[in-house]
Amino acid sequence: MLSAISFLHWPFLLLLPLAVAPWILRHPRLRRVAAIHSRGDILSSIPPSFRARTWWLSPALRSLAIALVVVSLARPVLTNQDSQVFTEGAAVELVVDRSGSMNAEDFTIDGKRTNRLNAVKRVATNFIKGGEGLDGRASDLVGLTVFARFADSISPLTTDHDFLIEALHGTQVATEASESGTAIGDAVALGVERLRDAMESANRDGQERVKGAALILMTDGENNAGDTDPMSAAELAKTLGVRIYAIGVGTRGYAPFPSRGLNGRTYYQQQAVTIDEELLTAMAEATGGRYFRATDTDGLAKIYEAIDALERTRIEQSITTFHRDLAVQGFRLGGRAFPAILMLAAACLLLDSAVAATWGRRIG
């Protein structure tokens, strides 16, 4: 719910300086002098009583009344926009490679060299939660599958993005020899499976709450493990209407791989980057997605922006607008109830009259 006060006849606000009139009209030159006293010198030297010191009450009330009337002329309206946003969420499965090669430090975060997985974590987080030029995917179901030799579904598709990001950041590069490998086909198949589950449960009772499904595959290698042929997985995705956005993560040519020496120090070895771009491109194009190559963090972020734009969810807003004429209708603002502005003005004048007849009753 959006509340805003606007003035339909705002030029009347230019009359606001009229509010100083009660002060100017007090000037002796503009008034009939009612009472004079030859001992003005003595009168001025006597400290005034409290009653005499509240003389400003009347001009203040009149000023306020004038100001309120002027504001009323400007026709203030409180616009309550009750907007309901109907979003059709999409389902997005992140499939992240955590094979040993993701350790290669050919990416930078904030000027510091970092490995591919960290760069992926960073940019994927922004993609989900928003930040650094990305809007976030607030209404989307997002799931996470990681893989090395085996594919693991870390998180089912969920709107609990905080949990998902936590899971993403908990992902470690696989260092065990038993895990070494890159099972792209298995991972994609698993991710597609997860997407299907999610869409089925979301769109259960005939309602299409989740429209469109995308799988974002991030890998830096070639399919060399697993039982599923990557292209078969892509076919599966296509059958289910899942677009695959494949991102080849890694610089071109050689990348520095850290390895621990016997003395505990870290050495960097230059290793050739081998990304099966043909396969990834084929998978992406087979499903109506796209293949991207990320050679650095900025590039990776740009890719996510592109995907973000491609997979934009449709947002429908129905906006209901209520106008309240504040001059004549009471209103609530900041949790407080206010009477109509003209009522306030009338109250000021009434109070002024009451004061003028009692406490402020004055000759001259």
Add this chain to the structure above:
Amino acid sequence: MITAALAAKIRRIDISTRKAVREAVAGRWHSAFKGRGMEFEEVRPYVPGDEVRTIDWNVTARTGEPHIKVFREERELAIVLAVDLSGSLRYGSRGRLKRELAAEAAAILAFSAVTNNDKVGLLMFTDRVEKWIPPRRGRGHVLRLVRELLAFEPTGRGTDLGGSIDELARALHRPSVVFVVSDFLSQGWESPLQRASLRHDVIPIIIEDPAEFELPRAGLVSFTDPESGAERIVDTSNGGVRRRFRDAAFAARDTRDRTLARTQLEAVRMRTDDADLVEPIVACLRRREERRAR
């Protein structure tokens, strides 16, 4: 321009003062002001009713007819009325304004003077000399003076009593009797008054209003100072305010009276609630007479 009301006022002052002047003031007027020096004018035959004391025995013996000496006043007396028209006199809480009181007092003095065949001049001043009418004789002249006193609209608002007296003293060629009609609410008049009194017979006439000492009980009043135009909202019902005002007003009056006492001049005090204005003038004349006799 003489309005009907103004004419009526002048008439009223004329009539009321004429009577008072004839009855109370006349006899004392000259003895209060004049020196004893009389100038011999002529010797003429005695007619019944002449003062026997004035018979000139030498001439009577020579001629065989009773003759008397006729004396003329040594000098003709010029009375000057210096009347304060400043803003502070445009105030009065009891029936008349201080300014009206000042005009009435001045009118009484003017009629007294003219009744005794003296010349009367008028100086009206505020923070400057507003108008100077040199002394002349005659009832018509006095009526004009009274009219001016009642109708004149001063351009200034403030008071420069001292400066006006100094200017008056410069304008008077001959020693005169000067009545200074003012509320003496300004400063710096002491030495001009004293300077003037060296050559002239200066009589201060102090114009006061009761409300200058006791505020009227009227709740909140926005008072404007007629001289400065400054405005002040005063809680006239507040005990503290009233007390402070009274104390300050009486203190100011005491200061003024002490200053006047230093000049050793015989002052006349008049209040706007005084019904009889002749009485204080007569009292003043009487005091002067007595002092002279001593």
